[in-house]
Amino acid sequence: MTLRKGERATISIQEHMAIDVCPGPIKPIKQISDYFPRFPRGLPAAASRPAAPPSRPPLSPAEPPRDEDEDVDRLFGAYGASGPAEQPAPRPAEEEAADAEGYESDDCTTLGTLDFSLLYDQENNALHCTINKAKGLRPMDHNGLADPYVKLHLLPGASKANKLRTKTLRNTLNPTWNETLTYYGITDEDMIRKTLRISVCDEDKFRHNEFIGETRIPLKKLKPNQTKTFSICLEKQLPIDKTEDKSLEERGRILISLKYSSQKQGLLVGIIRCAHLAAMDANGYSDPYVKTYLKPDEDKKSKHKTAVKKKTLNPEFNEEFCYEIKHGDLAKKTLEVTVWDYDIGKSNDFIGGVVLGINAKGERLKHWFDCLKNKDKKIERWHTLTNELPGAILSD
Numbered sequence: 345m346t347l348r349k350g351e352r353a354t355i356s357i358q359e360h361m362a363i364d365v366c367p368g369p370i371k372p373i374k375q376i377s378d379y380f381p382r383f384p385r386g387l388p389a390a391a392s393r394p395a396a397p398p399s400r401p402p403l404s405p406a407e408p409p410r411d412e413d414e415d416v417d418r419l420f421g422a423y424g425a426s427g428p429a430e431q432p433a434p435r436p437a438e439e440e441a442a443d444a445e446g447y448e449s450d451d452c453t454t455l456g457t458l459d460f461s462l463l464y465d466q467e468n469n470a471l472h473c474t475i476n477k478a479k480g481l482r483p484m485d486h487n488g489l490a491d492p493y494v495k496l497h498l499l500p501g502a503s504k505a506n507k508l509r510t511k512t513l514r515n516t517l518n519p520t521w522n523e524t525l526t527y528y529g530i531t532d533e534d535m536i537r538k539t540l541r542i543s544v545c546d547e548d549k550f551r552h553n554e555f556i557g558e559t560r561i562p563l564k565k566l567k568p569n570q571t572k573t574f575s576i577c578l579e580k581q582l583p584i585d586k587t588e589d590k591s592l593e594e595r596g597r598i599l600i601s602l603k604y605s606s607q608k609q610g611l612l613v614g615i616i617r618c619a620h621l622a623a624m625d626a627n628g629y630s631d632p633y634v635k636t637y638l639k640p641d642e643d644k645k646s647k648h649k650t651a652v653k654k655k656t657l658n659p660e661f662n663e664e665f666c667y668e669i670k671h672g673d674l675a676k677k678t679l680e681v682t683v684w685d686y687d688i689g690k691s692n693d694f695i696g697g698v699v700l701g702i703n704a705k706g707e708r709l710k711h712w713f714d715c716l717k718n719k720d721k722k723i724e725r726w727h728t729l730t731n732e733l734p735g736a737i738l739s740d
Contacts, residue, residue, distance in 0.1 A: 433654045440610040455578040456481035456517070458494070458544060462561065464535060466568035469726050471527040473540070475510050484546035484554050490513045491548070492556065496525055497541040498534075498620075499560075506657075511740060512547045528658070529597035529619035529726045535563045544578060555581055561636035595617035595696030595729040596621035596657070598634070599683060602663075602700070603722040609716075610668040611638070613679065615650050616724065617660040624685035624693040626640075629655045631686040638667045639678050654688045674716055675702055683729060696729025 366719050459476040475494045484490040495509040506527065513519040545560040557578025565604055601614030617633045624630045638646040646667060653659035669677070678701035685693040700712045711725040 362414060368716075372709070373375070385646060434634055454482055455580070456544070457575060457577050458542065458557075458559065459573075459575045460542065461571050461573045462540070462566055463571045464530065464563070464566045464568050466532070469528065469530050471530045471563070472524055473522045473526070473542075474524045475542075477518070477522070478544060479518050481517045481519070481544065481578075482556050482626050483517060484548070485515075486558065487515065489516065489517055490546045490556065492519050492544055493547055494521065495543050495545060496527075498527065499539045499541055501538070501620060503687065527619070528617060533724065535568075540564050542697075543620055544679050558582065594685065595731050597726050597728055598698060599682065599724060599726050600698075600700070600711070601724040602711060603677075604671055604674065604715060604719050606665075606671075606720055608666060608668070609670070610666045611674060611679075612664055612666050612722075613681075614664045614722070614724075615661045615681070617658070617662070618683060618729075619726075621657040621659070621683065621729075623657060625655075625687075627655070629657055630661050630693075630695065631655060632657075632683055633659060633686055635682050635684065636665055637680040637682075638669070639680060640665060670717065671716070677701065678703065679712070681727075694731075698727045698729055700727075 359427075362671040382591060393531045456478055456479045457480060461474045461476070463472040464470075473496055477490060478494075480493055481490055491512055491514050493510050495507060498506040508525040508527070513521065540561045540563060541558060544556040546554040546556055548554060551580065558581060559578060560574045560582065561574070597619045599616040599618070601612075601616060603612040603614075604610075605612050615636070618632060618634070620628055620633055629670045631652055633652040634650045636646075636648045641647075648665035650661045650663045654659070658711070660710055673698075678699060680697065681700050682697035683695040685695055687693060698708060700708050702709070703710065704712060708723060708727060711723065711727070714723050
């Protein structure tokens with residue numbers, strides 16, 4: 345078509361559309377979807393602030409100027425299924441600290457949450473664990489419910505020796521126990537190096553009980569004589585470290601009271617209880633009893649023995665023995681306390697022992713010294729049992 349000078353060409357709408365979509369030197373019109381791409385996960389912080397335009401470094405002389413559309417493509421094209429506005433803002437420090445005790449995870453929706461509180465009674469060397477309730481537990485039975493109970497373990501340590509558990513509640517995913525379980529013989533050293541493992545399980549009458557979820561609390565998080573409350577999402581079962589230092593293994597603890605009675609002119613030795621004893625029988629328990637000797641014992645009359653407590657690793661005795669002796673002679677004596685496992689038809693097994701006297705060390709020496717110094721005052725102390733007892737007769 346020939347045009348006169350000064351005359352504008354007229355193009356039909358059909359010709360206009362053909363030019364827009366046909367290949368050639370004319371740049372095609374961008375589709376609207378080019379400006380709204382799909383973003384993969386992991387949008388960086390630069391794209392999470394839409395209000396602040398991205399800063400561009402100055403162009404070097406060798407770098408050609410970029411088209412504005414290229415900048416948009418470079419910013420959005422490599423990221424996201426969700427736009428920048430959908431990215432969560434950075435969490436404050438307070439929220440992160442709270443998550444250390446009660447955090448949100450995918451396990452919350454599948455395993456459930458557990459509410460409980462812990463209290464370390466420093467004066468009485470006791471750890472009180474109050475199990476309140478659980479919510480949204482995972483269904484374990486064919487009826488879509490569960491028969492949940494909670495069990496506690498102190499790590500590191502033999503599981504049978506320090507296992508405590510609540511009662512079982514039937515046919516519920518939201519159980520309320522309000523039950524307090526107590527560990528006795530807990531020392532300040534335990535509070536530094538031990539961890540409390542709390543597991544929720546489903547009880548089955550005709551097969552093995554099933555694990556639902558667990559959580560672990562380092563005891564160093566607790567302050568003495570202050571109750572700390574937790575609401576925590578249960579996690580899947582975590583492996584127990586098998587490389588723990590074997591020197592940390594113990595034979596158990598024993599709570600002993602000493603008192604020199606001016607009225608009776610003698611030493612009163614109280615065997616109150618034991619905790620976390622080593623298991624000596626095939627069933628994972630022991631049948632413990634305690635023997636005491638005041639040595640040197642020339643007349644062989646200083647032996648006292650408690651009753652036997654059947655099938656337990658945490659026996660309570662509450663028995664007291666009296667040794668008639670002058671107060672001035674106690675400094676020359678040594679008190680030997682041994683714990684045994686009673687067996688029928690064969691020799692009894694030695695579990696552990698402790699020696700109190702002027703030749704002892706640490707808490708054992710301090711306990712003996714405090715008894716001599718404070719007449720007519722009962723002094724109770726927890727002591728760790730050792731598997732070797734110099735000078736003791738290791739047979740019954």
